Amino acid sequence: MVSTSSAAPPFSREENTVENNDTDYCDGFQAYEWSIYSLTAFSCLCGLVGNSTVIWLLSFCIKRNPFTTYILNLAIADFGTLLNLSARVVLLLPRICNTVPVLAFSLLFPCIFFTYSASLYFLTAISVERCLSVLFPIWYRCHRPERSSAVVSFLLWTIPGLLSGLLLVFNDYLVHESYLNVMTTIFTVNLLIFTPIMVASTLIMSIKICHSSKRRQPPRLYITISITLLFFVILAVPFSVTYFVMLNTGLASLLLYDCSYLFASFNSSINPIIYYFVGRGREKRRESLKVVLKRAFRDEAICKGGS
Numbered sequence: 001m002v003s004t005s006s007a008a009p010p011f012s013r014e015e016n017t018v019e020n021n022d023t024d025y026c027d028g029f030q031a032y033e034w035s036i037y038s039l040t041a042f043s044c045l046c047g048l049v050g051n052s053t054v055i056w057l058l059s060f061c062i063k064r065n066p067f068t069t070y071i072l073n074l075a076i077a078d079f080g081t082l083l084n085l086s087a088r089v090v091l092l093l094p095r096i097c098n099t100v101p102v103l104a105f106s107l108l109f110p111c112i113f114f115t116y117s118a119s120l121y122f123l124t125a126i127s128v129e130r131c132l133s134v135l136f137p138i139w140y141r142c143h144r145p146e147r148s149s150a151v152v153s154f155l156l157w158t159i160p161g162l163l164s165g166l167l168l169v170f171n172d173y174l175v176h177e178s179y180l181n182v183m184t185t186i187f188t189v190n191l192l193i194f195t196p197i198m199v200a201s202t203l204i205m206s207i208k209i210c211h212s213s214k215r216r217q218p219p220r221l222y223i224t225i226s227i228t229l230l231f232f233v234i235l236a237v238p239f240s241v242t243y244f245v246m247l248n249t250g251l252a253s254l255l256l257y258d259c260s261y262l263f264a265s266f267n268s269s270i271n272p273i274i275y276y277f278v279g280r281g282r283e284k285r286r287e288s289l290k291v292v293l294k295r296a297f298r299d300e301a302i303c304k305g306g307s
Helices: 023-061 066-095 102-135 137-142 148-169 177-212 220-235 237-249 254-279 289-296 300-306
Strands: none
Touching (some): 023 066, 023 254, 066 148, 066 254, 102 148, 102 177, 148 177
């Protein structure tokens, strides 16, 4: 179940025929993979519905502020990740013990890395900006560039787009060393640059908020951010860790691959649920999703600055 070959990428199991004709081996393989893929498919289905609802409401029903601009882009990135993971399941489920299309995976993996990396980058931008709003509230209310969210969002789509585009250029990855070099670059940037910045900003923001909110409940916006980032670290960062370690060591655990994709699908699906539970009112009366999301994303800093 573990490969130490460095001649092929660590996901070579998915593109190559299983070199074992033992029927029990294949049946045993299918047992756990069917379970993981079925959970992944169910998670993707739920997440696609949730994220499409968030995208619709933020695009057409809720007036956007700098924070919700990032949330909208994050929902789009999560939606794309779930679509790509669904495609992966479709390619793998019918042929667990057979050869799967190499060309299809050469196109699918750059798409997965593109949307996954974009999610990480937008969460990093959210954590950094909210950290600045806590540490320097006067500057944030008065001197923050008005269109910075749009400009930053464009850049955060461009960076993973360029890196993933290189994967498409060097898509003959079974023999081309450049493909592995680009893969290593992507996960090095994700794991050693953006993830530490995101975690450090979140910790600073959380400490500052807790210190200043001892006598009152922290704003819902910061609760939303903190919970979202916590789940990303728990569910999505292992995906980067798995590939980073295996690209640099040559070790490949099939079960670890599948579980990292499953957890990544959970992460992309859970954000709409977080928004709902944080934003819903304490009263038991039913409220529309629009009202709930507006409450979850309400930016007290902007409201106070405007008043």
